[in-house]
Amino acid sequence: MNFISLILAIIAGGIGAALRYGTTVIFPAKKDGFPLAILVVNLVGSMLVGLFTALLANAILSPEVGFVLVAGFCGGFTTMSTFAVDSIERLRSGHWMLAGLNIVGSTALGLLAVSGGYLLGGGPLS
Template identity: 40%
Template sequence: MTPLLVVLGAAVGAPLRYLVDRAVQARHDSLFPWGTFAVNVTGSFLLGLLAAATLRTPGLVMAALGTGFCGALTTYSTFGYETVQLLRERSRLVAVLNVIASVAAGLGAAVAGAALARLITG
């Protein structure tokens, strides 16, 4: 049952990642990979929220939403690829900003999600 829930969550998360990435990137005319940044920060927030609520979140829900949905929504491989491409295009400053902003915002979003879960669940 658990593997099926992971697959179902991923089946929603992966297309959503693509659609959000394209929509966000289309609105920004810059080298910075805003679409990937947006899905990664959003996914970090959601996973922080879910992880902090784990004691009250059934394992099957965590498998579907945490592992499946958030795992497919976020994308470390695309983040790495886009950063390497920026370096190849000699956009070193944008590449460094991408790394710093992505790590800082992702961690901050996970902390914020966990804090919200604690606030809600008491």
């Protein structure tokens, strides 16, 4: 890890955060509706993390580039905190099914997305 990688990760994180925000503008969530934007962001980000991890494991990406893409871009793009807030808001407003669907669906689909990305990058799952 070097200073330039750190600066590039910070920039990539800002780009990821801006794209996440753009997704919430395109798919705005209502308190009594399903938080589609955050699901989309987290699934795409999970798939990218899986892909980048496989590319790192296969030495296609350098550790520095992997850091910029995974910790920087994907770290800024995906959001566990918003996922948690969306789930709690639905629970507090009595929308138990939406909250449960968000929690279980995001977790299960996120794991599948990471696995799919890892396979796309040529990484074995075993």
